[in-house]
Amino acid sequence: MSDKVAIILAAGVSSRMNTRLPKVLHEVTGRPMLAYVLDACRSVGVEKIYVVVGFGGDQVRHRFAEASDVVWVQQAEQLGTAHAVLCCKEHLKDFDGQTMILCGDGPLIRPGTLKTVIEKHEAEQAAATLATAVLEDPTGYGRIIRDAYGNMQGIVEHSDCTPAQRAIKEVNPSYYLFNNQVLFGALERIKPENVKGEYYLTDALALIITTGHKVVAVTAVRPEEAVGVNSRAQLSVASKIMQRRIQQDLMENGVTIVDPDNTWIDARARIGQDTVIEPFVYIHGEVTIGSACRIGPFAFLRHGTVLGDDVVLGVFTEVKNVRLDDGVRARHHSYLGDAVVGKNVNVGAGSITANFDGENINQTNIGDDCYIGSGAVLIAPLMLEAGAQVGAGQVVSQDDADGLREPRR
Numbered sequence: 254m255s256d257k258v259a260i261i262l263a264a265g266v267s268s269r270m271n272t273r274l275p276k277v278l279h280e281v282t283g284r285p286m287l288a289y290v291l292d293a294c295r296s297v298g299v300e301k302i303y304v305v306v307g308f309g310g311d312q313v314r315h316r317f318a319e320a321s322d323v324v325w326v327q328q329a330e331q332l333g334t335a336h337a338v339l340c341c342k343e344h345l346k347d348f349d350g351q352t353m354i355l356c357g358d359g360p361l362i363r364p365g366t367l368k369t370v371i372e373k374h375e376a377e378q379a380a381a382t383l384a385t386a387v388l389e390d391p392t393g394y395g396r397i398i399r400d401a402y403g404n405m406q407g408i409v410e411h412s413d414c415t416p417a418q419r420a421i422k423e424v425n426p427s428y429y430l431f432n433n434q435v436l437f438g439a440l441e442r443i444k445p446e447n448v449k450g451e452y453y454l455t456d457a458l459a460l461i462i463t464t465g466h467k468v469v470a471v472t473a474v475r476p477e478e479a480v481g482v483n484s485r486a487q488l489s490v491a492s493k494i495m496q497r498r499i500q501q502d503l504m505e506n507g508v509t510i511v512d513p514d515n516t517w518i519d520a521r522a523r524i525g526q527d528t529v530i531e532p533f534v535y536i537h538g539e540v541t542i543g544s545a546c547r548i549g550p551f552a553f554l555r556h557g558t559v560l561g562d563d564v565v566l567g568v569f570t571e572v573k574n575v576r577l578d579d580g581v582r583a584r585h586h587s588y589l590g591d592a593v594v595g596k597n598v599n600v601g602a603g604s605i606t607a608n609f610d611g612e613n614i615n616q617t618n619i620g621d622d623c624y625i626g627s628g629a630v631l632i633a634p635l636m637l638e639a640g641a642q643v644g645a646g647q648v649v650s651q652d653d654a655d656g657l658r659e660p661r662r
């Protein structure tokens with residue numbers, strides 16, 4: 254076993270979300286929240302991640318079935334965050350290393366924050382280290398209690414705070430690192446003596462301090478990174494913050510985004526240098542865009558789209574599960590679905606692939622240098638050879654396709 258493991262808490266029922274879907278499967282910019290938290294653990298070298306599931310646990314396991322570094326732990330009854338961690342006891346009771354604990358509803362965690370926590374923990378030789386944030390509006394979060402010297406004394410949950418404690422703006426985003434043996438020692442002693450009657454993980458810190466161990470709280474979390482998703486409103490806030498990060502990264506990598514507030518780009522999208530994204534573009538799913546493309550305004554790029562270089566997709570163009578090679582143009586009002594389109598193909602205004610026959614989705618192949626006139630309907634399955642010309646308004650099925658060598662504009 255490596256010297257560092259992680260526990261991610263993801264068993265809660267999430268009544269505030271008013272949902273039947275497990276909370277951690279709700280998506281932020283196209284990925285389930287849990288995916289981000291898992292990635293954050295991996296980014297700091299954690300090789301084994303215990304994910305505590307309960308409500309909808311089977312769905313969560315199913316969605317992450319390929320994650321070979323995850324050990325699933327069932328929490329049958331949701332008795333609180335400390336109880337959730339205790340569910341990992343059979344796996345970790347003999348483990349002598351460090352245990353990182355994160356919540357599955359905190360997708361905005363950054364690897365850099367975890368690195369800071371680890372470094373601080375090791376430099377201070379602490380038994381527990383947590384990262385904190387200072388929020389203008391700390392409502393709902395556990396408050397960090399410090400003494401007159403600034404030493405951490407414990408955490409008090411929002412609903413258990415005195416009016417004076419409520420005024421504290423330093424909060425607990427739930428990013429912790431513990432000495433594993435000290436952690437499990439403290440968990441055994443936590444009692445559900447609070448307004449909610451739950452076993453609170455946050456109580457572990459005061460208990461660890463009273464047994465003479467060192468607890469360090471490092472104010473290392475930017476306010477926008479601390480957002481925990483407990484409601485649909487917070488889900489939209491987290492999504493917006495993630496969207497800004499995605500766009501920031503793309504712009505640093507040489508992509509022009511003309512109007513960031515009116516553009517939505519999935520976390521899984523890859524976009525090449527000098528591509529310009531015009532306003533009101535929506536990119537959803539695994540989408541790859543080459544260099545020097547021009548996308549939008551008002552284009553919808555869906556899952557499975559791969560664009561070469563110098564591709565132009567204009568106004569009200571929708572693409573899904575397509576490969577468009579270099580130099581393809583589809584400037585106005587087209588739909589291309591389940592197609593492979595060769596180099597320099599021009600798709601005229603209003604032309605579409607009729608890819609669904611009512612029962613099956615069928616494939617369209619368009620060779621290099623084809624010319625598709627305006628308003629054409631390409632009935633799949635269809636194979637157009639290189640250089641084929643489809644006239645304006647033509648409805649083309651495979652039977653017609655062979656006679657399309659002559660220019661018919």
Ligand code: UD1
Nearest residue numbers: 262263264265331332333334337357358394395425453481
């Ligand atoms: C928790 C912290 C709070 C912190 C906030 C940050 C506690 C007691 N409080 O509050 O200090 O400011 O996160 O976002 O820890 N869960 C389980 N099993 C349970 C209960 C919860 O797995 O029995 C999971 C939930 O699915 C969730 C996470 O633990 O992913 C946190 O639980 P939640 O109820 O959201 O706690 P908060 O009230 O947000």
Ligand code: CA
Nearest residue numbers: 358481482483
């Ligand atoms: Ca929460």
